[in-house]
Amino acid sequence: xxxxxxxxxxxxxxGITKRYGSLTAVSNLHLEVNEGEILGFLGLNGAGKTTSIRxxxxxxxPTGGRxxxxxxxxxxxxxxxxxxxxxxxxxxxxxxxxxxxEVLDFLAGLNRQTVNKQYRQELQERLELPDRDLRxxxxxxxxxxxxxxxxxxxxxxxxxxxxxxxPTEGLDPLMQESFYGILADVQRRGRTVFMSSHVLSEVERVxxxxxxxxxGELVLLSTVEDIRKLAARRVRVFFTEDVSLxxxxxxxxxxxxxxxxxxxxxxxGLLGPLMNMLAALPVKDLEIEEPRLEDVLIKYYREGxx
Amino acid sequence: xxxxxxxxxHSLKRVRALVISMGLLxxxxxVFLIIVARSVQRSGTFEQMSALIPPFMREMLGSSLISLxxxxxxxxxxxxxxAVMGSLISLSIGLATIPTSEIETGFMDLILSRPLARHxxxxxxxxxxxxxxxxxxxxxxTGTWAGLNALAPKDxxxxxxxxxxxxxxxxxxxxxxxxxIAMAIGSVSRRRSVAGALxxxxxxxxxxxxxxAGAWQPAESVAxxxxxxxxxxxxxxxDNTLQTSKLLVLAAVAVAGFGLAYIFFSRRxxxx
Numbered sequence: 001x002x003x004x005x006x007x008x009x010x011x012x013x014x015g016i017t018k019r020y021g022s023l024t025a026v027s028n029l030h031l032e033v034n035e036g037e038i039l040g041f042l043g044l045n046g047a048g049k050t051t052s053i054r055x056x057x058x059x060x061x062p063t064g065g066r067x068x069x070x071x072x073x074x075x076x077x078x079x080x081x082x083x084x085x086x087x088x089x090x091x092x093x094x095x096x097x098x099x100x101x102e103v104l105d106f107l108a109g110l111n112r113q114t115v116n117k118q119y120r121q122e123l124q125e126r127l128e129l130p131d132r133d134l135r136x137x138x139x140x141x142x143x144x145x146x147x148x149x150x151x152x153x154x155x156x157x158x159x160x161x162x163x164x165x166x167p168t169e170g171l172d173p174l175m176q177e178s179f180y181g182i183l184a185d186v187q188r189r190g191r192t193v194f195m196s197s198h199v200l201s202e203v204e205r206v207x208x209x210x211x212x213x214x215x216g217e218l219v220l221l222s223t224v225e226d227i228r229k230l231a232a233r234r235v236r237v238f239f240t241e242d243v244s245l246x247x248x249x250x251x252x253x254x255x256x257x258x259x260x261x262x263x264x265x266x267x268x269g270l271l272g273p274l275m276n277m278l279a280a281l282p283v284k285d286l287e288i289e290e291p292r293l294e295d296v297l298i299k300y301y302r303e304g305x306x
Numbered sequence: 307x308x309x310x311x312x313x314x315x316h317s318l319k320r321v322r323a324l325v326i327s328m329g330l331l332x333x334x335x336x337v338f339l340i341i342v343a344r345s346v347q348r349s350g351t352f353e354q355m356s357a358l359i360p361p362f363m364r365e366m367l368g369s370s371l372i373s374l375x376x377x378x379x380x381x382x383x384x385x386x387x388x389a390v391m392g393s394l395i396s397l398s399i400g401l402a403t404i405p406t407s408e409i410e411t412g413f414m415d416l417i418l419s420r421p422l423a424r425h426x427x428x429x430x431x432x433x434x435x436x437x438x439x440x441x442x443x444x445x446x447x448t449g450t451w452a453g454l455n456a457l458a459p460k461d462x463x464x465x466x467x468x469x470x471x472x473x474x475x476x477x478x479x480x481x482x483x484x485x486x487i488a489m490a491i492g493s494v495s496r497r498r499s500v501a502g503a504l505x506x507x508x509x510x511x512x513x514x515x516x517x518x519a520g521a522w523q524p525a526e527s528v529a530x531x532x533x534x535x536x537x538x539x540x541x542x543x544x545d546n547t548l549q550t551s552k553l554l555v556l557a558a559v560a561v562a563g564f565g566l567a568y569i570f571f572s573r574r575x576x577x578x
Contacts, residue, residue, distance in 0.1 A: 057419045059576040083421035093412020093578070095320070109312035110420035153416075 008071045010035055010161045010192035011056065016065035018051050018216075025051040027216040028065070033194050038187055040207035041196040044301055048216040049196040050090060053165055056194075057087060069161060083112040088154040090165040092146055096139035100129070100149050103138065104156065113157040120156045126178045127151060143170040151179065155186070162186065164195040168202060180206055200294040204228075212300050220300050224293065231291030232266040237278060238285040239263075248277060310426045313417065317434050321401060325438045328397060332442065333449030336384040340453035343380035347459060352376060366520040370540035378465040379543055381454070384446065385473035386539035391480075394442065398481040399505045401435045402488035405571065407498040412578050428489065428567050435485045443474040472548035473539055479556035480537045484509055486563020487533075493570035496578070533559055 011033035018026040026048040033039045043049045054060040056067050058078040067074045069081035094103055108115040124130065127148040133141075134149075141149065147170040154162060168176045183193060183206050197203050203210060204224055212220035220227070234256070242260035249255065252268035267274060271288075278286075346352060356364075356375045364371055373379050384390060405427050408414040418424065447470055454464050484505065492501035512532040519529035529535050536552040 054415075054577070057415075059415060059418055061573070061575060079421045079423060082419060085419070087416075087419040089412065089415045089419070091412055093408075093415060095411075095413065106312065106316055107416060107420070110309040110417065110422055112309070112421050 008035075009033060009068070010070060011194055012068040012071075013052070013056075014066050014068075016052065016055055016062045016067055018048070018055060018060060019063045024216050026055070026062075026213075029213075029216075029218055031211055031218060031221065033192060034209075035192055036187060036190050037208040038183060038193040038195065038206055040203035040210045041194060041213070042198075042200075042203060042210055042297065043196075043213035047213040049213055050165055051216075052213070053163055053194075053196065056163060057082060057085070084160050086154040086157060086159040086162045088150050088162075088164040088167055090169070092150045094138045094146075096137065098138050099136060100134035100138065100141070100145075101131075103149060104134070104153055107153045108156055111157045111159075113159065115156045116158065119158055120152065123152045123155055123182065126182055127175060128178070144172055144175065147171050148175065151182075155182065158186075158189075158191070160191055162191060162193045162195075164193065166197060167195055168197070168199060176202070200297055204293040210297075212297060214300065220297075227293055227296050228291050231293065231296045232268040233271075233291050234289040235263075235265045235267050235271070235274065236287040236289075237263040237265070237281075237283060238287070240282045240284045243281055245281070249274075309420060309422050310430070313422065313426065314430050314433060317404065317430055318437065321404075321434060321438060324397075325441055326445075328393065329442045329445030332384070332390060332393075333445045333452075335387075335390065336381075336446055336449030337453035337457070339384045340381055340450070340457050343377045344457055344459060346380065347377045347462065362521060367540065370544050373543040374540060377458075377462055378469075381450065381458075381465050382469065382473060382539065382543055384450065385470070385477050386537070390446075391477070394477065394481050395484045395509055396506070397442070398435060398439070398485040399488040399502050399509070401438055402431060402485040403492040403495075403498045403501045403505075404431055404434070405489075406492035406495050406501050409576055410496065410498055410578050414576050415578075418576060424572050425568055428493070428564070428571050431489060431567075432485075432564055435482065435489075439478050439481045439485075443478050447471070447474055466546065469542065469546055472542055472546075476537050476539070476542070476548065476553065476556075479553055479560065480533060482560040483533045483556045483563070486560035486567070488563075490563040490566035490570065493567040493574065 009032050011031065013029055013031040015028045015030055016026055017024065017028055029048075029052060041049050041052070051060060055062050056069065056074055058074050058081070061075065070084050072078075072081040072084075074081050098106070104120065108120075124134070129145065129148045129152065133145060138146070147168075151164075151167060154164065168179055171179060180202075187193065195207075207224055209223050210220065210227060211218060232252075232254070239261050243263075244260065247255060247258070247263060247265070249265070250273040253274060254266040256264040256266055258264070265274070346355065352375045356371060359367075359371070367374065374383075405414070408417065408427075414427070417427070450465075450470055458464055487508065488501060488505040491505050492498065495501035495504075513534050515525060516529055516532040516534035519525040519532075519535075533556060536555045538552070542548065
């Protein structure tokens, strides 16, 4: 999995390992995130995603290995590394009596970059969190509002690298759309996004590459397109009359369900051999579903690389 | 630097209401003690009050009983009354374990994901603890000064300003000492309640050790371990001399606690 590491990559991880006693949370993780890409960091609960993210932010100290952000060691040069990073934690621990505005101003003050008020206003508008809501106290916020505020605080300084832990958790579909729009914009401006997510459709839609962790180990690192190629297509064949013939399938083709008038098949690779076989049958219609990323990812979740 | 100051001001802002209200209460308590001292002075009942003290206590207090059962003694009681000491030490523990609480709630994630050095979290807490300690003692002394000026009989000698200042300095260092211990314990704890309870139990044990050592000879040999041994207000009342060695011991424990807190905090995982 180890790839060549450019000196100034937004994120370069060299074999980080984190152990808690006998439990290995992350094992020998090597990963490079390229400038301007959105990398989806996937895995089941406890796979080591958040642990890896926290190591990047120097909140956790790795048992072995090292991680760099734009060439700065996350531990030895943590201040420089973190000054280039915006972070959205999985859960925001905020004093309940602070207002949204106080939270944003306080966190903006801790940044080295100056926050452009106009950009913050734009984020507020896109995520529908008006000034009126920012005057309310944190304890009065709904889950979705908390998430929106979390996103604004992470994006407001417009850092070159964004590390987002489950960014759309608690957002309604409309706000998810707005968030994807913001992601697309920051990517257009050359920003890099490293986001963990459970939502496969979201990852498929917004990410350029996917890194999948399983039990602390990186089991897949690939572009979304390449992963899609690994997936089987679902093909349904409808007949004008009952067909009693059993399909004779080539390797990579698999029967899901057969009725006299409909065949459901999974097809990996080329469709040609299937078409040749169907040529002699009374086919009424053919339905081909695009390969689904989650079919491949779920397989990796369950079994790891084969 | 800007971020560090913002964090400091944020922390001070968060504790100001608590510190001001506590300072006001303690200030009022000083005034109340002056009213009590004036009343006892006017009625001339110091001897009757002494008679109410159980014999074993009298034995423990020895000659300092005379100093305590006087106008000045009752006025100065505001600096070593159990309720005052207990609440001040509890506040110190509370302030010193703020970083632990910030880790527990996840607030620390947001702070330390910014370009802010870890050691600043501890430095900030030490500054907050120091400012709050000074502010509280200043409010107590203001209460004493105002109460004496407004209510004390003019025909008797008031406690010397040096005595009040000495008591306040010694009490302040005792607070810092327990703050240092709490910060060191907090820096290895995951929960503020655990750090607070552990330090509180330790403080109570050390207080009892110092107390018991006054009456029970075997405990005397280990009583030097108790920070309370280095705050002896009755001794101060009697000879009016602040012992630098005692202040140094308290300061050394505080500094050691802060030092350990820096070390532990810089090495620990921030996880909640």
